Amino acid sequence: MIKCRVCGGSPTEFIDFGQQPLSDAFRAPDDATDEFFFRLAVGLCPDCTMVQLMEEVPRERMFHEAYPYVSSGSAVMREHFEKTAQQLLATELSGPDPFIVEIGSNDGVMLRTIDKAGVRHLGVEPSASVAELARMQGIQVLGEFFEASSAARIRAEHGPAQVIYAANTMCHIPYVESIFQGVDTLLAPDGVFVFEDPYLGEIVARTSFDQIYDEHFYLFTARSVAAMAQRFGFELVDVRQLPVHGGEVRYTLARAGRRTPTPAVADLLAEEAGAGLADLTTLQRFAAAVGEVRHDLVALLRRLRAEGRTVAAYGATAKSATVTNYCGITPDLVAYVLDTTPAKQGRLTPGAHLPVRPAQEFRPPYPDYLLLFAWNHAEEIMAKEQAFRAAGGRWIRYTPTVHLV
Numbered sequence: 001m002i003k004c005r006v007c008g009g010s011p012t013e014f015i016d017f018g019q020q021p022l023s024d025a026f027r028a029p030d031d032a033t034d035e036f037f038f039r040l041a042v043g044l045c046p047d048c049t050m051v052q053l054m055e056e057v058p059r060e061r062m063f064h065e066a067y068p069y070v071s072s073g074s075a076v077m078r079e080h081f082e083k084t085a086q087q088l089l090a091t092e093l094s095g096p097d098p099f100i101v102e103i104g105s106n107d108g109v110m111l112r113t114i115d116k117a118g119v120r121h122l123g124v125e126p127s128a129s130v131a132e133l134a135r136m137q138g139i140q141v142l143g144e145f146f147e148a149s150s151a152a153r154i155r156a157e158h159g160p161a162q163v164i165y166a167a168n169t170m171c172h173i174p175y176v177e178s179i180f181q182g183v184d185t186l187l188a189p190d191g192v193f194v195f196e197d198p199y200l201g202e203i204v205a206r207t208s209f210d211q212i213y214d215e216h217f218y219l220f221t222a223r224s225v226a227a228m229a230q231r232f233g234f235e236l237v238d239v240r241q242l243p244v245h246g247g248e249v250r251y252t253l254a255r256a257g258r259r260t261p262t263p264a265v266a267d268l269l270a271e272e273a274g275a276g277l278a279d280l281t282t283l284q285r286f287a288a289a290v291g292e293v294r295h296d297l298v299a300l301l302r303r304l305r306a307e308g309r310t311v312a313a314y315g316a317t318a319k320s321a322t323v324t325n326y327c328g329i330t331p332d333l334v335a336y337v338l339d340t341t342p343a344k345q346g347r348l349t350p351g352a353h354l355p356v357r358p359a360q361e362f363r364p365p366y367p368d369y370l371l372l373f374a375w376n377h378a379e380e381i382m383a384k385e386q387a388f389r390a391a392g393g394r395w396i397r398y399t400p401t402v403h404l405v
Helices: 075-090 111-116 128-135 148-158 176-186 200-206 222-231 263-275 280-306 320-327 375-384 386-390
Strands: 012-021 037-044 051-053 099-103 120-124 161-167 187-198 234-242 248-255 311-314 337-339 356-358 369-372 394-397
Touching: 012 280, 012 320, 075 111, 075 161, 075 375, 099 111, 111 120, 120 148, 148 176, 161 176, 176 187, 187 200, 187 234, 200 263, 200 280, 222 234, 222 248, 222 263, 234 263, 280 311, 280 320, 369 375, 375 386, 375 394
Parallel strands: 099 120, 099 161, 161 187, 311 337, 311 369, 337 356, 369 394
Antiparallel strands: 012 037, 037 051, 187 248, 234 248
16 A cells, blocks of 8 residues: 555545656657656545655656756746845845755756855755756755755765755655755754745646646645644744746745744645645545546647647646646647757657757747647746747647637
8 A cells, every 4th residue: 555655644546647757758769768657646645635646756767867957947937046045145044154055956046146145055966967057157066865864964064054945846855754854964953944846726726737747746735744844843934925837835944943933824724724725525626627628638639630730839848748648649739849958859758759849949930829838937938939929829728727828
């Protein structure tokens, strides 16, 4: 029987996306090797209310030398991380000789501002390619996974950290016990552990089922994070809802009893109770809505093909793997995907094998429709691709329902 990775309870499955590939395993067109697939299903733990995947993908398969995601690829995200760093510098890092550690620092986009301020820092990043991008900009990076053993070595070399920060990383890590042991070892007595990740409340409200893929092992709520923190000797002391990546929450944890929780914590907990986010029936309704989106999206794409319309997609995102493979979207329905990431261009998307073309070369003749996989960057992308719209092109959106823009 599958056990909850936080408390050992028995999660109840509420949605199954079937066999899925690794979301960032883009393939060369001539690659004939077998692809790795796993069953992507999600369950709710009735004891601690943590929503989590029912099957764990080994971390080495996802985060490795060729990991293609680069955090600074979006102007919106660069601005977000700069503001985040400035806030931390003005608050938690304002004392004498402060030290911050970022778990999953990627290409160092947040730590750049920290470094410019002359504050001691260390990024912990196991994906060698993006870690090297950070080092080239002068960011201090430890190239391994963060856990209890690495945290002890960091503490011995650098001393305690006033802040341990992670963005879109904690939800990737099933082995939370070792993470919290590491935080306990490394964090200063009055320090804070701050992390931000996709929020289950937004996923349910938007029917944004593509936020569920191999790397997103957990789908957090304030209630489940509070229970997780308490289990490991910490306390949820603040929450802040963020507009990035389709709706996230920034959680601030401190050692139990060290800080007074802000009113925002109680407010979000009450909001979640009203929305029934810890209720299985709510999540089963979400699953039914997801099924409707799949039906409507496939029906639209088949109708457009029958009418002789041309359809491409925008954004070879990790989350698009869930959409293409769950919905059976192959090149006969969507001819290709545009993307700005050089490491993905000229390759095929995982499982569905849609060709990836450089977005920088997008020019007439345009397709009739673009399916927007990178919907969390819709405003930025649509502003950049106004020529497509001016030529009569239409965007296909599928959150919260299938519709044309």
